[in-house]
Amino acid sequence: xxxxxxxxxxxxxxxxxxxxxxxxxxxxxxxxxxxxxxxxxxxxxxxxxxxxxxxxxxxxxxxxxxxxxxxxxxxxxxxxxxxxxxxxxxxxxxxxxxxxxxxxxxxxxxxxxxxxxxxxxxxxxxxxxxxxxxxxxxxxxxxxxxxxxxxxxxxxxxxxxxxxxxxxxxxxxxxxxxxxxxxxxxxxxxxxxxxxxxxxxxxxxxxxxxxxxxxxxxxxxxxxxxxxxxxxxxxxxxxxxxx
Numbered sequence: 001x002x003x004x005x006x007x008x009x010x011x012x013x014x015x016x017x018x019x020x021x022x023x024x025x026x027x028x029x030x031x032x033x034x035x036x037x038x039x040x041x042x043x044x045x046x047x048x049x050x051x052x053x054x055x056x057x058x059x060x061x062x063x064x065x066x067x068x069x070x071x072x073x074x075x076x077x078x079x080x081x082x083x084x085x086x087x088x089x090x091x092x093x094x095x096x097x098x099x100x101x102x103x104x105x106x107x108x109x110x111x112x113x114x115x116x117x118x119x120x121x122x123x124x125x126x127x128x129x130x131x132x133x134x135x136x137x138x139x140x141x142x143x144x145x146x147x148x149x150x151x152x153x154x155x156x157x158x159x160x161x162x163x164x165x166x167x168x169x170x171x172x173x174x175x176x177x178x179x180x181x182x183x184x185x186x187x188x189x190x191x192x193x194x195x196x197x198x199x200x201x202x203x204x205x206x207x208x209x210x211x212x213x214x215x216x217x218x219x220x221x222x223x224x225x226x227x228x229x230x231x232x233x234x235x236x237x238x239x240x241x242x243x
Contacts, residue, residue, distance in 0.1 A: 022062045023195050023233045026069075042068055048097060051125045055092045063091050065164070065190065069232035070098035073162065073188060076237075077102040080186060082159035085109040086149075088142045088173050089165030089190075093122025099162065100131040109135045110149070112142045112165075143169060146176035156182050164190035167207040170214045174238075178223060183242045187224070189214075193234025 026034055044052075044067045055064050065073075077085065077099055085103060087096050090113035100109050113119050119137055126132045138145045142165055161177045163170065170189065177187055194211045197203045215236070218226055224238040 022191060023066075024062050024064045025066045026231050027195060027233065028193075028230045038068065042071060044071065045101070047125060047129050048094060051092065051094055051097065051121075054121065055094065058092070060091075065095050066232040069190075069235060070094055072229075072231055072235070074098045074102040076186065076188070077160055080159055082186075083107045084158045084160075086158045086161040086177065086180060087111045088146075088161070088163045088177070089113060090119050090122055090137070091115075091164075092118050093125055095162055095164065096122060096135060097125055097129060097131065099160070100126065100134045101129060103131075103134055107134055110145075111135055111137050112145045113137070113139060114141065115139075142166070142173055143176065146173065146180065149180055150176065155179050158182065159185050161185070161187045162190070163187065167191065167194075167214075168210045170210060171217055174214070174218070178238075178240060181240045183240055185240050187238040187240070189218075189236040189238065191233045192228055192236040193230065195233060198234075 026037070029037065048067065048070065052064065052067060055061050073095065083104060083106065085099055085107070087099065087109060090096055090111045096109060096111045100107070103109065116139065119139065123132065123137065126135055156179075158180045159182060161181060163173055163177060165173065174187065174189065181187060192198075192211060192215055194208060197208050198212055198215065200208070215228075218224070218236065218238065221238075222241075224240055226236060226238045228234060228236045
């Protein structure tokens with residue numbers, strides 16, 4: 001296969017037991033068109049590329065977002081002039097690094113995860129990128145961390161949030177995150193197309209049903225304006241309406 005090497009089909013063969021639902025590339029495009037998209041759109045810094053390639057060796061590499069999605073989120077943060085950001089689900093830090101590099105010097109990202117091992121990798125790259133001071137890593141269950149932020153009086157203070165964690169708790173996380181977001185703030189929710197399994201009648205797994213339920217509820221949520229963007233594994237953008 002020729003073109004820009006921003007996806008790696010060898011992930012699947014190297015990790016045959018990975019769940020087929022999640023994908024770390026825009027799965028709605030055929031390989032040749034996806035390569036073309038990357039070749040004329042993607043400007044992936046070398047540090048992000050190295051992080052992505054290191055993560056590709058992990059047995060759960062399909063949890064990492066695609067490079068074109070990272071670039072898209074970085075663009076959104078810059079367009080908004082965001083200064084305060086929140087991330088639920090860090091993994092090895094690609095999305096957090098993409099966002100932190102787009103934040104101004106006085107910007108801050110609170111990053112929530114439960115894994116010391118995966119976030120240990122993330123911190124190495126954050127440090128090398130010079131954005132470690134922008135990122136406040138909080139280890140522990142995300143719902144607890146979100147409750148603590150609300151208790152700290154942080155309601156309505158965040159500009160941007162990215163949710164990419166436990167799918168069964170998506171709706172619960174979303175309802176806490178939206179309280180923390182200012183009016184006109186943006187929430188990006190990952191995996192909302194779930195590798196296409198959202199329309200697979202044979203998939204009744206707990207996570208797939210949770211994604212379907214989340215999508216239906218969000219579609220009827222009058223607190224936000226939404227658009228599901230078919231990038232990566234499906235990225236739903238929810239803009240908080242003025243109260």
